[in-house]
Amino acid sequence: MSAEIKLCLIVARAQNGVIGKDNDLPWRLSDDLKHFKATTKGCPVIMGRKTWESLPRRPLPGRDNIVLSRDGQYAAPGARVFTSIDAAIETARALAAAAGKSEVFVTGGSAIYAAALPFADRLYITEVATTLDGDASFPAFDETDYIETRREAVAASEKNEFAFIIRTLDRRI
Ligand SMILES: NC(=O)c1ccc[n+]([C@@H]2O[C@H](COP(=O)([O-])OP(=O)(O)OC[C@H]3O[C@@H](n4cnc5c(N)ncnc54)[C@H](OP(=O)(O)O)[C@@H]3O)[C@@H](O)[C@H]2O)c1
Numbered sequence: 001m002s003a004e005i006k007l008c009l010i011v012a013r014a015q016n017g018v019i020g021k022d023n024d025l026p027w028r029l030s031d032d033l034k035h036f037k038a039t040t041k042g043c044p045v046i047m048g049r050k051t052w053e054s055l056p057r058r059p060l061p062g063r064d065n066i067v068l069s070r071d072g073q074y075a076a077p078g079a080r081v082f083t084s085i086d087a088a089i090e091t092a093r094a095l096a097a098a099a100g101k102s103e104v105f106v107t108g109g110s111a112i113y114a115a116a117l118p119f120a121d122r123l124y125i126t127e128v129a130t131t132l133d134g135d136a137s138f139p140a141f142d143e144t145d146y147i148e149t150r151r152e153a154v155a156a157s158e159k160n161e162f163a164f165i166i167r168t169l170d171r172r173i
Contacts, residue, residue: 005093007119009106010039011138012126012164018134020109023054026134030159032126035166036107039124044092044104046085048112052076060107064095068112085115110136117141123169130162146171 012032013019020026045060049069052058059065059078067076072083082088092104106116117139123146125138146169156163 005096005101006103006121007089007093007106007116008103008122008124009113009116009120010036010124011108011113012128013138014128014130014132014134016131017137017140018132019138020054020136021132021134023050026132027128027130027161029126029128029161029164031154032128032160032164032166035124035126040105040107042099043101044095045107046088046092046105046112046116047107048109049074049076051107051109051112052079054109064092064099066092068115085112089116089119108136110138114139121171123167125167125169127165127167128162129156129164143169 011019012029014026018026040063042062044064044066046066046068049067052067065079066088067074067079067081068085068088069081070083074081080091082091089104096102096104103122106112148167149170150168152166154160154164154166
């Protein structure tokens with residue numbers, strides 16, 4: 001039953017694929033953070049140890065937080081720690097099923113996106129209208145494996161440093 005729960009990646013990327021710099025987000029996009037919060041609400045979230053450490057407030061409230069580290073002793077108060085992506089996804093799906101949710105989320109960073117992408121059912125990608133320097137990127141993938149099922153444009157404003165488009169891509173069956 002829990003295999004029916006979709007594995008979703010949620011990311012904001014620049015036009016050159018950059019998602020982070022110095023273990024932080026390279027932009028301030030208030031409406032994208034709202035989108036992230038609303039989309040992942042109540043669902044398990046899986047993230048790498050570095051992304052966990054980058055969170056201004058952790059654990060992310062109202063969600064089961066799962067952290068991946070190769071150090072099985074790593075302490076992440078308020079989160080479950082796993083050393084394998086497979087075990088993390090399996091546990092996330094079980095938690096989602098118990099909570100009556102139909103999605104689990106991989107929330108980065110680039111190492112964890114790369115590990116999870118082959119198994120992803122759905123991608124929530126915020127395409128940020130800029131190109132910038134960074135040290136973390138979203139992995140390249142074949143977009144023809146997916147069909148775009150939603151697209152919403154958001155303008156740059158005082159709250160959003162750059163314009164962006166929120167896209168949902170569902171894997172073709
Ligand atoms: N724009 C966005 O949407 C977005 C979203 C999330 C993050 N980010 C950005 O991405 C950057 C962080 O990404 P990152 O790639 O440097 O780090 P990361 O993926 O967050 O974390 C990497 C760590 O995860 C653990 N890990 C990686 N692969 C693993 C595996 N297969 N099994 C078990 N553990 C594994 C390792 O932890 P140990 O070293 O403890 O073994 C590794 O050092 C930051 O700049 C952050 O702001 C951006």
